[in-house]
Amino acid sequence: MSDDGPEYDVDFRDHPERYEIGRGEQGVFKVEPYKSELLPLWSYADEDAARESAAAIYERYERYRDDDEFPGMDMARKYLQMGYTRAMRYAKYPGGRKYDDGDEREPQRWADPDKRAAALVFEKYWDRVREDEVYQRAKARHREQTD
DSSP, rough: OOTSSSGGGTTTHHHHHEEEEESTTTEEEEEEHHHHHHHHOOOOHHHHHHHHHHHHHHHHHHHHHHHTHHHHHHHHHHHHHHHHHHHHHHHHHHOOOOOOOEEEOOOOOTTTTHHHHHHHHHHHHHHHHHHHHHHHHHHHHHHHOOO
């Protein structure tokens, strides 16, 4: 899925067949209506914010799962993954800056322990989604239907 194509004008709740899983966190800021539903819940400022955020996103995931809404399920998974990866970047790199003048900086262990704690909260919820058999079956079914 292109990051700037007209497919982002699609309401993926109405047209789930147009949703492409993509790699990693692709589409996380563009796929509607899920972006508008999940982004306000997403925070990784510290462990408490992450705990509240990850629980709220997971709760939304369960709602999407109950409604058999795979694009929403997958987008919730992406927000949990992104909570982990963004918080971990801040945990390893002061100020979250991985690059300095185009060169990758050496990661520190742990530049920001609060962000590491936040990352670990997101990781637990992210693992729950990835290991969920309902999610795995829905993902396989979606791939079969869209290939």
